[in-house]
Amino acid sequence: MVLNIKDFGEILMSRPAGKEAFSMAKAYIIGTPAKDETISLDFKDVKVLAPSWADEFITNLKSNFSNPIVCLNTENESVSQSLKFVNL
Numbered sequence: 001m002v003l004n005i006k007d008f009g010e011i012l013m014s015r016p017a018g019k020e021a022f023s024m025a026k027a028y029i030i031g032t033p034a035k036d037e038t039i040s041l042d043f044k045d046v047k048v049l050a051p052s053w054a055d056e057f058i059t060n061l062k063s064n065f066s067n068p069i070v071c072l073n074t075e076n077e078s079v080s081q082s083l084k085f086v087n088l
Helices: 015-029 051-064 077-085
Strands: 002-004 039-042 069-072
Touching: 002 015, 015 051, 051 069, 051 077
Parallel strands: 002 039, 039 069
Antiparallel strands: none
16 A cells, blocks of 8 residues: 655644644555555655654554555655654
């Protein structure tokens, strides 16, 4: 399953925005992935990813789903550094 993170915006900042994005993603994911299916987070065209947004979104994703998580298109420095913050 691939989640296009740009669908939540090009500039992703703040915990409230990350929480709201997770709620939307959870509604899309719930019941869909098999336990061994990887959840791919595609950061293509995301210009800014704040650590607070990433923490709220990804930490909740990890807490609610046991599926493996991989990140795609993380060349943007803002994205790569924020993902280090949440240990991905």
